[in-house]
Amino acid sequence: MSEFLAMGGHGLYVWLAYGISFAVLAALGLRPIVARRRFLSHARREAHARRDADARRDEQRRGRERREG
Amino acid sequence: MGRFTTWFHRMGSPRWFFDLSRPWLVGFLAVGVTLLGVGTVWGLGFAPPDYQQGDSYRIIYIHVPSAHLAEALYVAMGVAGIVVLVWRMKLADMFIAVTAPVGMAVTGIALLTGAIWGRPTWGAWWVWDARTTSVLVLFFLYLGIVALRQAIPRADQAGRAAAVLAIVGTVNVPIIKYSVDWWLTLHQPASITFTAAPAMPPSMWVPLLINMVGFYALVAAFLVAGLRNEVLLREADAQWVRDWLERAS
């Protein structure tokens, strides 16, 4: 095992190269996941806000109609 | 002809892509992770050491695939650039937007692994080797596209400007490669050739091939994922996205 890790004396270089590469690949994979989450939470909040605004408008209209009628 | 053009135009529609691409994402991801895992374990653990470079050559299993992919992605952006300018296809514009940063990162992997490999092989972290230098210039070409996109506020204009630049860059890539080769042969009489091509046994190049395909598939998955997000972001006000959100939550 330690022989495998040593890589014939070049262990530092080999593991450094693989470590950096897979770290970058992992970051590239995480980016779309984070972006998707952010988009979804933002969109949901907007949808709620839209629905609330619609409801409030309906409420006001109904109130106005009651008073006038 | 008629059927092809319909297919072509439908393919350019972001919604069509979004509806169909989920299985692609899963497929690419599965293939990419599996192959990259197999190829890496094989290359690190089971491939024989190189008779000249010993174990340090094992960096080849990420260096060569990433360098290959870096160039292929740039050319793909150039092709997408033509599609943007000729057919005004939104999806191609989004493809450039998503690919530029990913391609820059992949080029970064190729550069860093090349530098790390250079240390035990040439005794220096940076050598003005023809291929390394071309990849460095490629990195800056990617940087130019990313910077230009970020500087332009309106998405459709940013897309068309980036398309022009991607085409210009793609025309330049072979010229840059050739000129750097030329410059090197003048300044350095002989450089070490990396892959001992005639002597490379299958136990060495098969894992390389596997990793190559794995890299392509994995990055394809990242690109599909990025594109799906880009579609949602840009079409956020479209009714179909709102309906989709409704169903998703």
Place this chain on the structure above:
Amino acid sequence: MSIAVAQVRRDFLVAFRARADAVHPVAFFALTVVLFGLSMGPDRQAMGELAPGMVWVLALLATMMGTDTLFRRDFEDGTLEQLLLHGRPLFVAVLAKLFAHWCVTGLVLTALSPLAGLMLQVPAEGLPALAGSLALGTPALTLIGAIAAALTVGLGRGGMLAAVIALPLFVPVLIFGAGASLAAASGASPAAEFLWLGALLAAALTLAPFAVGLALRVSQEY
């Protein structure tokens, strides 16, 4: 043809009236030559060996700085929009515009380069190749730099973004141009490099104006 002549005449007139725009790149070149000379220490031999390549880099940077003003004024006063709308071939107008611009920047830099080379201890046999390679190289640099200038003209930022875009594209021109001057200064024949520079210039002349035209059309919408 008359479009080209009219465009060149007009741009010369504008360049003459706005002299500062043309003087700045040249002043930049002269100043960086002085800075390079001062930064090299007193070893004249070492300076002479490096200088042909260095003069090339400095001329390249000065050309890059020059392209910054190429379309800006026309963009701001609306002349550029007229150019795009008038329906005559944009290729010719762009080429004429770039030719006029090159005459007041690249050509001047080329003419000054033997002087810069002399100051920086370039051997006398290297000076003709230095000037000759710049005569072929600076038009190519102007053509490529114009693409970047056209893409960024509406953004109201300094030339830094244009530089980031254009400098990687300059690499082949720099390699053959500096290569020709270095070869001649060390006594070798620069013929091959000159042929390559000519090929690059021919390619840039035929392709770059199209790219500049496209880029201007995109920019006009900002």
